[in-house]
Amino acid sequence: MHISQVLWQFLIKWLTNSALFPREASTIAPYADALYFFLLTITVIGLVLVGTLIFGFSIRYRKEKHPVAEQIEGSTLLEATWTIIPLCLFLITFVWGAILYFRIYTPPANAMNIYVVGKQWMWKAEHPGGQHEINALHVPTGRPIQLTMISQDVFHSFSIPDFRVKREVIPGRYSTVWFQATTPGTYHIFCTQYCGTNHSAMIGEVTVMNPEDYQKWTQESTSGMSLAQNGERLFASMGCNACHNGSATARGPNLAGVYGSKLTLTNGSQALVDDAYLRDAILNPSEHITSGYAPIMPTYQGQISEDGLIDLVEFIKTLQSNYRVQETLTTADSNQQAPTTPGAVKP
Amino acid sequence: MSATSSTILNLPDQRTATLPKRHYLNNEDGLLSWLFTGDHKRIAILYLISITIFFFIGGAFAGLIRLELLTPQPDLVASDTYNKLFSMHGIIMVFLFLVPSVPATLGNFLMPIMLGTKDLAFPKINLLSWYLYWVGGLFIMAALVLGGVDTGWTFTTPLSTHYLNTHVVTAALGIFIAGFSSIFTGLNFIVTIHRMRAPGMTWFRMPLFVWSHYAASILMVLGTPVLAITLVLVALERTIGIGVFDPTKGGDPLLFQHLFWFYSHPAVYIMILPGMGVISEVVSTFARKRVFGYTAVAFSSVAIALFGFFVWAHHMFIMGVSNYSALVFSLLTMLVAVPSAIKIFNWAFTLQKGSITFETPMLYAFGFMGLFTIGGMTGVFLGALGMDIHLTETYFIVAHFHFVMVGGMLMAFLSGVHFWWPKMTGRMYPESLSKLAAVTTFIGFNLTFLPQFVLGYLGMPRRYHAYPPEFQVLNVLSTAGATVLGVGYVLPLLYLAWSLKYGPIAGNNPWQATGLEWQIQSPPLTENFIEIPVMDHEAYDYEWLAKKMEQEVTTVG
Numbered sequence: 001m002h003i004s005q006v007l008w009q010f011l012i013k014w015l016t017n018s019a020l021f022p023r024e025a026s027t028i029a030p031y032a033d034a035l036y037f038f039l040l041t042i043t044v045i046g047l048v049l050v051g052t053l054i055f056g057f058s059i060r061y062r063k064e065k066h067p068v069a070e071q072i073e074g075s076t077l078l079e080a081t082w083t084i085i086p087l088c089l090f091l092i093t094f095v096w097g098a099i100l101y102f103r104i105y106t107p108p109a110n111a112m113n114i115y116v117v118g119k120q121w122m123w124k125a126e127h128p129g130g131q132h133e134i135n136a137l138h139v140p141t142g143r144p145i146q147l148t149m150i151s152q153d154v155f156h157s158f159s160i161p162d163f164r165v166k167r168e169v170i171p172g173r174y175s176t177v178w179f180q181a182t183t184p185g186t187y188h189i190f191c192t193q194y195c196g197t198n199h200s201a202m203i204g205e206v207t208v209m210n211p212e213d214y215q216k217w218t219q220e221s222t223s224g225m226s227l228a229q230n231g232e233r234l235f236a237s238m239g240c241n242a243c244h245n246g247s248a249t250a251r252g253p254n255l256a257g258v259y260g261s262k263l264t265l266t267n268g269s270q271a272l273v274d275d276a277y278l279r280d281a282i283l284n285p286s287e288h289i290t291s292g293y294a295p296i297m298p299t300y301q302g303q304i305s306e307d308g309l310i311d312l313v314e315f316i317k318t319l320q321s322n323y324r325v326q327e328t329l330t331t332a333d334s335n336q337q338a339p340t341t342p343g344a345v346k347p
Numbered sequence: 348m349s350a351t352s353s354t355i356l357n358l359p360d361q362r363t364a365t366l367p368k369r370h371y372l373n374n375e376d377g378l379l380s381w382l383f384t385g386d387h388k389r390i391a392i393l394y395l396i397s398i399t400i401f402f403f404i405g406g407a408f409a410g411l412i413r414l415e416l417l418t419p420q421p422d423l424v425a426s427d428t429y430n431k432l433f434s435m436h437g438i439i440m441v442f443l444f445l446v447p448s449v450p451a452t453l454g455n456f457l458m459p460i461m462l463g464t465k466d467l468a469f470p471k472i473n474l475l476s477w478y479l480y481w482v483g484g485l486f487i488m489a490a491l492v493l494g495g496v497d498t499g500w501t502f503t504t505p506l507s508t509h510y511l512n513t514h515v516v517t518a519a520l521g522i523f524i525a526g527f528s529s530i531f532t533g534l535n536f537i538v539t540i541h542r543m544r545a546p547g548m549t550w551f552r553m554p555l556f557v558w559s560h561y562a563a564s565i566l567m568v569l570g571t572p573v574l575a576i577t578l579v580l581v582a583l584e585r586t587i588g589i590g591v592f593d594p595t596k597g598g599d600p601l602l603f604q605h606l607f608w609f610y611s612h613p614a615v616y617i618m619i620l621p622g623m624g625v626i627s628e629v630v631s632t633f634a635r636k637r638v639f640g641y642t643a644v645a646f647s648s649v650a651i652a653l654f655g656f657f658v659w660a661h662h663m664f665i666m667g668v669s670n671y672s673a674l675v676f677s678l679l680t681m682l683v684a685v686p687s688a689i690k691i692f693n694w695a696f697t698l699q700k701g702s703i704t705f706e707t708p709m710l711y712a713f714g715f716m717g718l719f720t721i722g723g724m725t726g727v728f729l730g731a732l733g734m735d736i737h738l739t740e741t742y743f744i745v746a747h748f749h750f751v752m753v754g755g756m757l758m759a760f761l762s763g764v765h766f767w768w769p770k771m772t773g774r775m776y777p778e779s780l781s782k783l784a785a786v787t788t789f790i791g792f793n794l795t796f797l798p799q800f801v802l803g804y805l806g807m808p809r810r811y812h813a814y815p816p817e818f819q820v821l822n823v824l825s826t827a828g829a830t831v832l833g834v835g836y837v838l839p840l841l842y843l844a845w846s847l848k849y850g851p852i853a854g855n856n857p858w859q860a861t862g863l864e865w866q867i868q869s870p871p872l873t874e875n876f877i878e879i880p881v882m883d884h885e886a887y888d889y890e891w892l893a894k895k896m897e898q899e900v901t902t903v904g
């Protein structure tokens with residue numbers, strides 16, 4: 001290991017133990033801390049410089065020592081110096097900060113998705129395998145985790161200080177954040193956006209486990225129904241399959257394989273089908289008419305909870321062929337329980 | 348420090364000295380003569396009393412907040428009470444103290460005198476603005492008395508519009524009305540500066556205090572209406588549900604954030620720029636030197652004001668603004684930090700080759716420079732995109748803006764009040780006590796807010812009423828600091844009140860300063876000048892002053 005890395009580790013250990021510094025528990029944390037120390041350094045240098053100038057001049061040119069002031073107009077050279085040097089430092093900070101930002105907010109393609117719904121005053125996490133947790137989140141080490149988050153009421157903000165990540169959770173739209181945990185343990189989840197009476201009680205705990213423990217946890221805490229399966233039931237019970245039944249004469253577009261594709265809408269625009277698009281198409285269908293179809297879909301605004309929407313979206317995501325829809329159609333008619341969804345991944 | 352050798356205090360002989368027979372304070376008697384006055388100086392005094400009242404109300408809330416945070420448990424007050432406390436603290440401090448502080452008091456008092464004119468352009472509108480301030484203030488107090496409001500000073504929707512049963516509309520209305528008082532003050536300043544300067548008072552002979560108020564006035568006039576519109580929308584959304592901010596009606600909750608910060612970011616410059624003006628005057632006077640790079644300081648004020656309008660989205664980096672707009676706003680934020688850095692160095696170099704004394708206003712000004720440097724630099728942390736993700740919405744933010752607003756602005760305000768007190772009242776305050784207050788404030792301030800930076804990096808969220816126990820040590824430090832700070836704020840209240848009756852007579856120019864305001868009697872006549880002065884020298888021309896004083900000595904002798 002390079003000597004600077006050893007020193008770095010030493011510094012971090014010491015700071016963490018002195019409780020002046022949060023633990024570094026994600027792959028991003030060391031990058032954030034490096035920028036933090038850079039900024040701390042230039043702040044201290046700036047402060048020492050200003051302090052030295054003030055104290056130095058004050059001592060050297062105090063009235064007893066220097067009874068008559070010499071008038072000085074200014075100095076273009078000096079002014080240029082203290083314009084250009086801060087400017088350069090701030091520009092370096094800008095670039096560094098921007099790189100970090102893109103790193104924190106650009107999830108890798110292989111990230112495992114977990115949904116989080118914020119409500120007054122709790123965090124509800126939903127794993128694809130159907131595990132639900134309140135004010136808790138279990139994640140494995142060594143695997144990028146993406147959180148797709150939405151608020152059911154007011155602004156909240158999801159923050160895990162020991163991971164150095166945070167993102168606003170907004171009513172009416174999905175936001176995402178990702179991290180990769182490095183060290184097993186438990187860490188605080190805070191709501192950092194003021195959200196009403198029990199804002200300070202909206203605290204959770206993220207439990208980082210090594211992959212084997214995590215495997216065990218998922219098996220023990222499954223409810224038996226994955227999100228997609230819940231979605232499948234909703235799809236039937238809300239009557240979606242009456243129109244989206246995949247047949248040639250259906251009144252609604254075929255949903256198989258629609259996730260991730262580009263749709264042409266009646267107004268001629270192109271739309272990429274992602275979580276946010278699907279959610280919005282369910283709530284505000286009249287704004288997203290696929291070309292070739294009539295604007296007859298009713299809005300489901302106020303009829304499906306955010307959790308339900310997540311389930312529906314997960315179901316639609318798993319649809320690769322019309323087979324599931326057909327199955328749903330028959331089970332819905334015959335009132336039987338749907339069999340396990342093929343292709344619905346368990347984490 | 349031996350007061351006798353270091354002081355430039357130039358007081359008249361106390362055995363014979365008296366206040367001038369006639370001045371603006373005793374020109375007319377009776378409460379009504381104050382309530383219907385058109386005199387900018389009397390209006391300034393009315394404002395000074397008013398904002399002091401609100402400052403101590405807001406301060407009492409701060410004390411309760413800190414007391415609650417002494418322990419991690421939610422033990423002193425219930426959570427909704429706590430939320431009301433910090434909301435009221437913020438609303439009062441921002442809208443009823445910080446925004447009007449320097450402009451409405453010192454600015455009102457000094458602007459016409461510094462420009463060599465008898466009054467502001469619109470004396471009646473000036474008085475009206477004070478009444479509007481109080482109407483707004485009373486609405487806010489009404490919201491408080493009727494049961495409070497728990498939106499935070501930021502009024503975030505949809506929390507404020509759909510989820511709270513408190514007196515949001517009343518408080519918003521109060522801020523809306525008080526906003527007009529700020530617009531009127533700004534208008535009055537702009538027109539006065541453009542139209543009423545004395546003969547010879549060119550733009551580049553104006554004191555920097557006037558320049559900084561000019562910049563702040565632009566912000567008041569252009570920014571405040573946006574706040575007013577935003578609050579009207581909040582009230583409409585709450586009462587009749589128009590839905591502009593409501594996603595279920597096709598509205599956009601982020602729109603509120605954009606509108607709110609479009610005002611509230613420039614607002615921090617409304618708060619800090621006038622303070623910077625004070626610092627320029629004070630540093631120049633006690634170093635007995637022209638401000639280093641006068642033009643750069645003047646233009647950097649205007650630059651800050653203009654750029655200040657283009658950085659609002661840096662309050663929203665984690666709110667799902669697009670990555671590319673985040674880039675642009677971060678870059679602009681870095682650029683706006685530069686003029687502030689320039690000013691700090693200009694003030695520091697004003698000291699070079701000066702003849703420096705350390706009177707109370709100067710101590711406060713030094714405090715300002717130190718604290719504002721920290722406040723400014725920590726702003727750079729928050730402007731750096733990736734760093735902001737971790738720091739925003741934590742105690743780091745609380746520490747940062749208190750360093751700028753309280754460490755910066757309030758230090759500047761106190762510096763200015765001490766500096767111009769002899770002019771406003773004709774009397775001096777006790778010197779050693781005032782120095783003690785300045786030092787106490789500085790120490791108390793650092794003890795209160797430095798630990799909060801650490802708390803913020805550790806991740807303690809702001810607006811938390813109870814917190815995990817590992818944060819306690821730093822919170823205890825902070826509360827201890829707040830106690831010291833409280834003492835630092837109460838002291839001036841006491842000795843300044845004392846000085847009104849018992850303070851030594853100050854004379855016209857106790858600091859031997861160059862400004863026009865120091866060339867007239869203290870306290871001034873109602874019409875300021877017997878004859879409109881002709882400005883035949885630059886601001887901060889100490890050679891001119893020396894010559895003038897020599898002449899006075901020879902004519903008297």
Ligand code: HEM
Nearest residue numbers: 409412413433437440441445499500753809810811829832
């Ligand atoms: C003894 C002095 C003070 C102390 C101990 C103090 C303490 C605090 C604390 C603890 C908060 C954070 C509340 C929270 O986030 O939970 C706060 C917020 C705030 N303070 Fe102070 N404060 C002091 C003085 C001032 C002054 C003098 C001003 C303005 C002139 C001011 C302006 C504000 C503002 C604008 C907020 C934001 C309120 C919000 O979060 O909505 N404070 N203060």
Ligand SMILES: [Cu+2]
Nearest residue numbers: 156191195202
């Ligand atoms: Cu919350």
